[in-house]
Amino acid sequence: MQAVGPAAAFSLAVTPSPARRWTVDSGRGFSRSCRSGRISVSAVGYSQLEVRRVSYRPPGTEQNLLNEISLSLREKSFGLLFGRSGSGKTTLLQLLAGLSEPTRGTICVQKYNDSGNPMGPPELLTAQRVGIVFQFPERYFLADTVLEEITFGWPRQNTNFLFREKLALKLQNAINSVGLNGISLEEDPQSLSGGFKRRLALAIQLVQTPDLLLLDEPLAGLDWKARADVVNLLKDLKKDHTILAVSHDLRELYPLVDRSWRMEMGGVLMEEALPLQIMDGRN
Numbered sequence: 001m002q003a004v005g006p007a008a009a010f011s012l013a014v015t016p017s018p019a020r021r022w023t024v025d026s027g028r029g030f031s032r033s034c035r036s037g038r039i040s041v042s043a044v045g046y047s048q049l050e051v052r053r054v055s056y057r058p059p060g061t062e063q064n065l066l067n068e069i070s071l072s073l074r075e076k077s078f079g080l081l082f083g084r085s086g087s088g089k090t091t092l093l094q095l096l097a098g099l100s101e102p103t104r105g106t107i108c109v110q111k112y113n114d115s116g117n118p119m120g121p122p123e124l125l126t127a128q129r130v131g132i133v134f135q136f137p138e139r140y141f142l143a144d145t146v147l148e149e150i151t152f153g154w155p156r157q158n159t160n161f162l163f164r165e166k167l168a169l170k171l172q173n174a175i176n177s178v179g180l181n182g183i184s185l186e187e188d189p190q191s192l193s194g195g196f197k198r199r200l201a202l203a204i205q206l207v208q209t210p211d212l213l214l215l216d217e218p219l220a221g222l223d224w225k226a227r228a229d230v231v232n233l234l235k236d237l238k239k240d241h242t243i244l245a246v247s248h249d250l251r252e253l254y255p256l257v258d259r260s261w262r263m264e265m266g267g268v269l270m271e272e273a274l275p276l277q278i279m280d281g282r283n
């Protein structure tokens, strides 16, 4: 087993890349009322993600895919979006990740004091503060080793000691938080089991220390053991992260869920407790 620590990152042999496919580096300019900010853990009070009356119509089309969507999700909680295929769930995740911009409405972070009163103006949730794990993320693995996959695009040269040490700590934290510390960092990502591939996909996002983690169908395509494994991992991650997932697997994710919303066909969102008669989750 390869040692993981600051020393490991100092000797990174990582190929710089112009852009990772899910790295989002554009800011959002659609809301004058929002400033750049993050869902952060405050000494006093709490912060929450707030989607305010967001509509979305792709450029050049006549119909809205999302209509006046509103939701709020408190820090360190787990939100679940469910609903029929084609209703617009993934489209909403893409807006939250900054991959497209709302036609109307705002996506903000609002801080509150312990009495529930807003503290200051809402802040923009910048794309840099959001990590998104797409459906079947392992299909997008590019590197030959786990280490390269996680540190894809990191600088190799001309970085000072403190910066490299910071990167090394981020690497170590990400690996530890998804439980990848038991495998060699020289392992080929494609040789990992299904559950470990999902762990790796989460580590790739967590190394960026996002404030909001978006998951599109995190259990899709996994066998029962790997599904249970990922559910347990998400249970742990929820202690430190704010997570919003899209899933049809309501029964398995049920124990994690703090708030849930059903997306109706036509892109209309309603807050709804998960159906008690969850059977196969195809709601």
Ligand SMILES: Nc1ncnc2c1ncn2[C@@H]1O[C@H](COP(=O)(O)OP(=O)(O)OP(=O)(O)O)[C@@H](O)[C@H]1O
Pocket (backbone or CB within 6 Å): 058, 061, 065, 083, 084, 085, 086, 087, 088, 089, 090, 091, 092, 263
């Ligand atoms: N750029 C676009 N232009 C036009 N229509 C689009 C565009 N992107 C998505 N759509 C359509 O928007 C609808 C919502 O798609 P979306 O993928 O968000 O649904 P979903 O609820 O996530 O579905 P699933 O559960 O199958 O993943 C679909 O009918 C899709 O074809």
